[in-house]
Amino acid sequence: MVGTNFLNAKAVLGEEKLQGIADVSGEGVSTNLEKVLALEPDLIIVPNFLDAAEFEELSKIAPTVVIDYSGDIFSRLRSLSEIVGKPEQAYTRLAAG
Incomplete structure (x- = not known):
């Protein structure tokens, strides 16, 4: 990760x-x-939950993927790990507790 919204x-x-x-x-x-x-x-x-107009602008900069934040943190971790091509790391982390 190189950047994020610090407010969140x-x-x-x-x-x-x-x-x-x-x-x-x-x-x-x-x-x-x-x-x-x-x-x-x-x-x-x-x-x-990102505004559609902001999504459009971001997608002009680089490929942009939407992740569901309505589920639990474990579901998000699995989704993120699959997006970046490292699902084994998520499963290892989840198994470790």
Whole structure:
């Protein structure tokens, strides 16, 4: 991960785990598209509650994948690991507890 919206990520990950990751937060809950563009991402992963217009703009920068945030964290971890082609890492982490 090279960038994320710190408004949401700080609550889940904390400052320590966000070291070296760019904050792409924009005004309110939106994303700063210029910051995302500057990161030159290979892939953008967004939540299913993202505004359709913002999704369209992000998808012009890099391939953009929507992930369902309505399920539990374990489902999201499995989905994310499959998107990035490392499902075995999610299963190892889930098995470890």
